[in-house]
Amino acid sequence: MDYSSWINTSLDLNINLHRVHEELPKKQVEDNFFSLDLEVKKSSVKQESAGALAEELKRVSAENKKLTEMLTEMCENYNTLRSNLMEYMRKNPDKELSSSGKRKSASSNNNSTIPMGVNGTSESSSTDEESCKNPKEDMKTKISRVYMRTEAFDTSLIVKDGYQWRKYGQKVTRDNPSPRAYFKCSFAPSCPVKKKVQRSVDDQSVLVATYEGEHNHTHPSQMEVTTGSNRSVSCSASLSSSAPTVTLDWTKSKSSSESKNVNPKTESPEVPQVLVEQMATSLTKDPNFRAALVAAISGKMLHNNN
DNA sequence: CGCGTTTGACCTGCGC
DNA sequence: GCGCAGGTCAAACGCG
Numbered sequence: 001m002d003y004s005s006w007i008n009t010s011l012d013l014n015i016n017l018h019r020v021h022e023e024l025p026k027k028q029v030e031d032n033f034f035s036l037d038l039e040v041k042k043s044s045v046k047q048e049s050a051g052a053l054a055e056e057l058k059r060v061s062a063e064n065k066k067l068t069e070m071l072t073e074m075c076e077n078y079n080t081l082r083s084n085l086m087e088y089m090r091k092n093p094d095k096e097l098s099s100s101g102k103r104k105s106a107s108s109n110n111n112s113t114i115p116m117g118v119n120g121t122s123e124s125s126s127t128d129e130e131s132c133k134n135p136k137e138d139m140k141t142k143i144s145r146v147y148m149r150t151e152a153f154d155t156s157l158i159v160k161d162g163y164q165w166r167k168y169g170q171k172v173t174r175d176n177p178s179p180r181a182y183f184k185c186s187f188a189p190s191c192p193v194k195k196k197v198q199r200s201v202d203d204q205s206v207l208v209a210t211y212e213g214e215h216n217h218t219h220p221s222q223m224e225v226t227t228g229s230n231r232s233v234s235c236s237a238s239l240s241s242s243a244p245t246v247t248l249d250w251t252k253s254k255s256s257s258e259s260k261n262v263n264p265k266t267e268s269p270e271v272p273q274v275l276v277e278q279m280a281t282s283l284t285k286d287p288n289f290r291a292a293l294v295a296a297i298s299g300k301m302l303h304n305n306n
Numbered sequence: 307c308g309c310g311t312t313t314g315a316c317c318t319g320c321g322c
Numbered sequence: 323g324c325g326c327a328g329g330t331c332a333a334a335c336g337c338g
Contacts (some may be wrong), residue, residue: 167311169330182329186310196329 146209157181157197188217
């Protein structure tokens with residue numbers, strides 16, 4: 001496994017986000033910024049805002065660097081643990097098999113695994129355990145997992161990935177007190193994709209969505225691109241359809257200040273760099289995203305000034 | 307009234 | 323074969 005690639009991925013994403021600022025002509029940023037505010041502010045205020053914006057960029061860059069270091073350290077720890085586990089499994093193959101409980105397929109597929117996806121570089125999106133224990137299923141259905149952080153008080157099991165899902169069941173499983181919800185893709189009648197959503201047993205604020213199968217239709221949000229609605233949904237679906245394990249943090253998008261409280265446990269290395277690039281590119285091209293970014297920054301700056 | 311959700315019953319697969 | 327647990331079905335229910 002090449003962890004350096006996904007470390008770089010996170011960096012690239014942030015760097016690209018910085019490019020959003022860089023690519024935006026300074027004049028345009030200022031114009032957008034002040035078009036959102038009362039036009040009472042004059043040129044002196046513009047100077048201050050530009051300075052504050054630069055300061056904010058510095059701060060975010062430093063924060064990003066710090067997070068990257070944390071992530072690197074976490075990767076090393078994870079690598080060590082993983083190699084230890086592999087070593088142990090090689091030495092005690094029988095114990096490993098017998099300890100997985102009654103249901104080999106179910107237990108290897110649900111949230112009894114650690115939140116960070118254990119996945120090699122194989123093309124299959126199934127986990128290592130799945131590919132070992134369920135070769136048949138692995139051939140038939142493509143299984144991927146998405147971890148999504150939600151607000152702790154949010155008790156719903158709704159994962160907004162852009163597709164239309166119809167809930168057909170809910171069950172409380174033995175190893176997790178939180179109920180598991182079962183969904184079928186209802187966008188296309190013949191679409192075989194199923195989704196299971198359950199809260200992580202380790203962290204109740206993390207939703208674990210397991211996707212089975214592949215959509216035989218285009219992503220619904222692609223039809224909505226021209227309307228500019230909910231671009232983040234489009235991004236999440238791109239990730240889930242190609243990456244086996246993805247962590248989405250919806251709470252972070254609500255408050256930039258919360259980005260300091262990253263829970264490394266839910267970070268995932270499985271986002272291909274190409275997809276991240278695509279995500280970043282689509283975001284930078286999105287005028288709505290730019291406007292929202294400027295509005296968020298300006299709002300915070302104005303709040304600080306008051 | 308139509309559609310989606312809820313929820314108890316039923317089905318299926320696996321281990322003993 | 324039995325029991326357990328996960329998965330699915332379908333009638334009842336609620337909401338717009």
